[in-house]
Amino acid sequence: MPRKSTPTMTDMISRVADYAQELLEKPNRTQAEEEGLLYAAFAQAFLAQQGGNEPAQARAEWLISRAYSVLGNGRESERHAKLCLELTERNRSQMRPLDTALAYEAMARAAATEGDSQALRHYHARAAEAGAAIENEAERRRFEAELKGGNWWGLV
Helix, strand or coil: CCCCCCCCHHHHHHHHHHHHHHHHHCCCCCHHHHHHHHHHHHHHHHHHHHHCCHHHHHHHHHHHHHHHHHCCCHHHHHHHHHHHHHHHHHCHHHCCHHHHHHHHHHHHHHHHHHCCHHHHHHHHHHHHHHHHCCCCHHHHHHHHHHHHCCCCCCCC
16 A cells, blocks of 8 residues: 655645635635634744745745735734745845735735825835746736735725
C-alpha cells in the first residue's frame, strides 16, 4: 500500500490561501464563513512565518488585509496592508512584481474601507502602475481583475 506523502509547508500555505480566496469571492458568506475567512488568512500568516519566506509573509499580510476590508474593518485592513507594504519594500529583491502591485492594492482598499479618498487615489494609482509592470501575462490579468473587482466602498 503506497504511503501518503506529508504536505510541505508550501502545500499547506497554498491550500489555506486557495480556501480563503474561494471565501473572498463568495458573494453571500455566512457568519461562519466570514470567521473562516479570517481564520484561514491568519493560518496562512502563521504557516508563512513558520516555514515560508518574506514573499509568503507579505502575501499573508495582503490576505489578512483583504479579508478585513471585505468584512468592513478598515482599521485592521490598514494595519495589515501597512505590514504587507513594509515587508514588500524591505525585501524588494525577493518579491515578484505581483507582490508589489498587491501591496499597493491592499493600501488602496484599506483606504477605501476607511473612507480616505485621498489615500485611495494615491495607492490605487501606484497599484495600477505596479500592475502594468507585471511581465507574466497570467499574473497581470489576475492582478487587474483583483484591482477592478471587489468592494471599493463606492469610492472607485
